[in-house]
Amino acid sequence: MAGKNISGKDEEQERRALMMEKIDMGAVLEAKEVYDAVMQSFPTTLGKSVSKKERDELGLKDASLVYGEITFETFAIVMEKIKKVYGLPFTNSCGPAGMLQSRGGIFYDLGSGTGKPVIAAAICHNFDVCYGIEVLEGLYSMSLDAMNIYNTKGKARLAGRSTDTCKLTSG
Numbered sequence: 578m579a580g581k582n583i584s585g586k587d588e589e590q591e592r593r594a595l596m597m598e599k600i601d602m603g604a605v606l607e608a609k610e611v612y613d614a615v616m617q618s619f620p621t622t623l624g625k626s627v628s629k630k631e632r633d634e635l636g637l638k639d640a641s642l643v644y645g646e647i648t649f650e651t652f653a654i655v656m657e658k659i660k661k662v663y664g665l666p667f668t669n670s671c672g673p674a675g676m677l678q679s680r681g682g683i684f685y686d687l688g689s690g691t692g693k694p695v696i697a698a699a700i701c702h703n704f705d706v707c708y709g710i711e712v713l714e715g716l717y718s719m720s721l722d723a724m725n726i727y728n729t730k731g732k733a734r735l736a737g738r739s740t741d742t743c744k745l746t747s748g
């Protein structure tokens with residue numbers, strides 16, 4: 578359990594405050610503008626209703642198919658924490674290259690819904706490839722629409738994103 582330090586502050590609170598100081602919230606908010614512009618036609622309510630309709634029609638009851646989504650800001654802050662703290666070279670189980678310390682790498686989302694984490698990942702970091710796999714056809718189809726908007730309008734607003742790195746699969 579976290580204790581109090583000499584100034585009476587809760588150690589856990591202090592650790593979190595120090596972490597947030599390292600995070601570039603300006604970069605998170607800039608990236609969010611690009612993300613919001615790409616995803617504005619895909620509110621969570623739409624993904625939920627498309628998913629529910631298909632599950633009802635097909636009689637799919639498995640709880641793992643219930644729909645929910647990431648929020649961009651939370652996702653982007655996690656990426657920032659990896660870049661600035663947890664993924665530094667020789668930190669945790671990272672080797673000399675660290676994690677997300679330079680361009681490249683592969684991102685996977687198994688159960689990619691309308692493609693939000695795949696597109697968020699492509700915006701937050703210059704990955705080689707961002708893969709998404711979605712089993713429900715309606716959601717998969719929407720994710721292709723979202724990816725097309727990212728490819729035609731979103732990535733032009735980001736440095737170094739010349740190729741189409743998002744790869745979505747139905748399955």
Ligand SMILES: C[S@@+](CC[C@H](N)C(=O)[O-])C[C@H]1O[C@@H](n2cnc3c(N)ncnc32)[C@H](O)[C@@H]1O
Pocket residue numbers: 628641642643644645646647686687688689690691692693694710711712713716748
């Ligand atoms: C909680 S949602 C998350 C959607 C997305 N990853 C996000 O965070 O915005 C889980 C998704 O996984 C899909 N799913 C569940 N099991 C799957 C499987 N075995 N293969 C592919 N997709 C699956 C569901 O249809 C659903 O769209």
